[in-house]
Amino acid sequence: MIAQAVLDAPEVTRQSLSRLRSAAARLGRGVKFMEVCGTHTMSAFRCGLHSLMPANVALLSGPGCPVCVTSQGDIDQLIELARRPGITLCTYGDMLRVTGSQGSLEQARAEGADIRVVYSSLDAVKLAQADRQRDVVFAAVGFETTTPATAAAILRAARLGLENFTVLASHKLVLPAMRALLESPDVQVDGFLCPGHVSVIIGAAAFEPIVQKYGRACVIAGFEGPQIAAALARLTEMVADGKPALENLYSQAVTEEGNTDAQAIMYKVFAPADWQWRGLGELGGSGLAVRPEYAQFDARVRFELGRPVSRETPGCRCGDVITGRATPDQCELFAAACTPVRAVGPCMVSSEGTCQAWFKYRRVNNATKVRSVS
Amino acid sequence: MIDVCDDKAVSSDRSAGPRINLAHGGGGQLTDDLIATSVLPRLGNSVLAELLDSAILPGADRLALTIDGYVVQPIKFPGGDIGRLAVSGTVNDLAVCGAKPLGIALGLILTEGLERKVLEEILDSIAATAKEAAVRVVTGDTKVVGRGQGDGIYITTAGVGAAGPVRLHPDQVRPGDALIVSGPIADHGMAVMLAREMPQVQSVLVSDVAPLNGMIEKLLDKTQGVVFLRDPTRGGLAGVAADLARRTGWHVALEEKQIPIRPQTWHAADMLGVDPLDVANEGKIVAVVRPDAVAAVMDVLRHDEHGTEARVIGVVEDRPDGLCELRTKMGGSRILQKPYGEQLPRIC
Numbered sequence: 001m002i003a004q005a006v007l008d009a010p011e012v013t014r015q016s017l018s019r020l021r022s023a024a025a026r027l028g029r030g031v032k033f034m035e036v037c038g039t040h041t042m043s044a045f046r047c048g049l050h051s052l053m054p055a056n057v058a059l060l061s062g063p064g065c066p067v068c069v070t071s072q073g074d075i076d077q078l079i080e081l082a083r084r085p086g087i088t089l090c091t092y093g094d095m096l097r098v099t100g101s102q103g104s105l106e107q108a109r110a111e112g113a114d115i116r117v118v119y120s121s122l123d124a125v126k127l128a129q130a131d132r133q134r135d136v137v138f139a140a141v142g143f144e145t146t147t148p149a150t151a152a153a154i155l156r157a158a159r160l161g162l163e164n165f166t167v168l169a170s171h172k173l174v175l176p177a178m179r180a181l182l183e184s185p186d187v188q189v190d191g192f193l194c195p196g197h198v199s200v201i202i203g204a205a206a207f208e209p210i211v212q213k214y215g216r217a218c219v220i221a222g223f224e225g226p227q228i229a230a231a232l233a234r235l236t237e238m239v240a241d242g243k244p245a246l247e248n249l250y251s252q253a254v255t256e257e258g259n260t261d262a263q264a265i266m267y268k269v270f271a272p273a274d275w276q277w278r279g280l281g282e283l284g285g286s287g288l289a290v291r292p293e294y295a296q297f298d299a300r301v302r303f304e305l306g307r308p309v310s311r312e313t314p315g316c317r318c319g320d321v322i323t324g325r326a327t328p329d330q331c332e333l334f335a336a337a338c339t340p341v342r343a344v345g346p347c348m349v350s351s352e353g354t355c356q357a358w359f360k361y362r363r364v365n366n367a368t369k370v371r372s373v374s
Numbered sequence: 375m376i377d378v379c380d381d382k383a384v385s386s387d388r389s390a391g392p393r394i395n396l397a398h399g400g401g402g403q404l405t406d407d408l409i410a411t412s413v414l415p416r417l418g419n420s421v422l423a424e425l426l427d428s429a430i431l432p433g434a435d436r437l438a439l440t441i442d443g444y445v446v447q448p449i450k451f452p453g454g455d456i457g458r459l460a461v462s463g464t465v466n467d468l469a470v471c472g473a474k475p476l477g478i479a480l481g482l483i484l485t486e487g488l489e490r491k492v493l494e495e496i497l498d499s500i501a502a503t504a505k506e507a508a509v510r511v512v513t514g515d516t517k518v519v520g521r522g523q524g525d526g527i528y529i530t531t532a533g534v535g536a537a538g539p540v541r542l543h544p545d546q547v548r549p550g551d552a553l554i555v556s557g558p559i560a561d562h563g564m565a566v567m568l569a570r571e572m573p574q575v576q577s578v579l580v581s582d583v584a585p586l587n588g589m590i591e592k593l594l595d596k597t598q599g600v601v602f603l604r605d606p607t608r609g610g611l612a613g614v615a616a617d618l619a620r621r622t623g624w625h626v627a628l629e630e631k632q633i634p635i636r637p638q639t640w641h642a643a644d645m646l647g648v649d650p651l652d653v654a655n656e657g658k659i660v661a662v663v664r665p666d667a668v669a670a671v672m673d674v675l676r677h678d679e680h681g682t683e684a685r686v687i688g689v690v691e692d693r694p695d696g697l698c699e700l701r702t703k704m705g706g707s708r709i710l711q712k713p714y715g716e717q718l719p720r721i722c
Contacts, residue, residue, distance in 0.1 A: 010703075013704055013705075014705075017705075045708060046649070046702070046708065047702045047703070047704045047706055047708075048700070048701075048702040048704060048705075048706020048707045048708040049704065049706055050706070051706040051707050051708065052704065052705060052706045119571060119572065225702070225703075225704045225706075226704065229704070351647060351648075352647075359711075360709075360711055361708040361709060
């Protein structure tokens, strides 16, 4: 185990970068690694990591931003519900500006819908408790990191006997998305920078099949630039040595088996279900649906919404961006019709989205590749 | 509808209850009472006491004029309140243009039901901050809107100042000039964001809101070579630096490791998923300074209570690309851009 303080030391960063470069020199080809965590996306850009990487090593941003992989159908349902009288919709801030086929939650709010930004699913339960005349719906999005909190909110609402609290869930699981990418013939990924927060919940061992079945290198890392640099050095070395393996560089937070209490509460309330992902389509067992025992807290049941209908925005290449098929600057809309102020695709809306990261932190040595934004 | 200044007849009969009601905005006795008992005892001075439609101020050849609206929630936050914010913001806007503040016009929009005690505390804070900045509130206006139409108290302040002899303008900036920030960034924005979004969290964050005209006057009096000043309020340091690069056309390079930020502020920003470089300051200046003036400027700043932690954070480089670059602690680099608008906290 490498202590956090050691990993953060400037000398270790220099060593990591130097190991990364010498391993890259041995590759004899270009490699692509993918992170599947929005916080990794932002952190790598914020510390200028891309400007330090060898030319033949690329770090792509995969389907790790929860907002970015939420389908338009899911967002349309949220907006439809928020517009109904008597409903208060509680959402994480990121979701406000994502456009569905009928505008965004932010526009619906300006038109009078009661939409509130919350930081925790339990804040939504409190609202429901405080005003039992209103139907409070929690827009539940995110991966294994936020799902246990949604499950806890439902269990608390059940204990309190709240009849006016429901969730509209679009929770997803990371591993089915990684498998789907590896099974797409046109996606080339040599290894994964595995997500820190998700790994805390699901445990390091969960990534073992990616190594065993698909032969891809996996390194779990924390969120600071030096930790990401260390992970990239290990990934490149493994590929150069032809020995893909699973390594955990974030062992102070991530154990082999993960947080089993959080897993238990999550699967008590939710069961795996086929789910629609933006850019990836419908993936078997990739989402989490509220179990029938808790159907009274499922907004889709309570308000008879049915399955979300998926639509994609013409021209938007968010799907290609999160599968690594395209970089943001290859999208016709990027920095032209689609900017953080007027985002077309979800990858531009979320502060964790790849397109927003590109737009905001585009590299100096890459500036000419990116269209002028001023 | 009332004008603070349009009626000399001030009632001394304090008949109002503990809350602001719509009648306080009616222009009648209750309005007079509000002005006489809540406003004048706090802000009164020989000019305001005239209660005329306009304040007549001693003249100046060139005037600086500024106006700003304040709608901060919560109206009181660690380190300040909406009143201190309004006076400081207005005074600082004048001072960074090299002007000496002469007077402030104060517009209050109150919501029916506001506790008078709260209003008076805000007025006390306005008075104290004005005294600290050696400026007077010389004219004003008060309106009351119905419950649900406002949010407690909104303030608009206009400030007028006498323009000074030093010209501060981005067209004077040239390669080699240094960028100095007067202290740790993002304290105001993070203190307010935490107080608003997570009131249950016990925090040591304190807003830096303060009038800086004293420090800026000293700076301009005692040194030569300050060519441009900005206060990095909304949009933060990133906004000011990116604007500077765009307006001058030169490459502005900032060194991340030189940018002062308190650990607690950094952690709060990290937790809420915002970049501290984008976050508002209300008691800081960014100075663009000729290289040979850096030592003198740092000396003046560090001897002022609002500038003890001033740092040289960057330089204007001889590359006409109009971009602002951040050289990161890791040795990488990235472009800094002006943030876009409301900061949306991240999911996780």
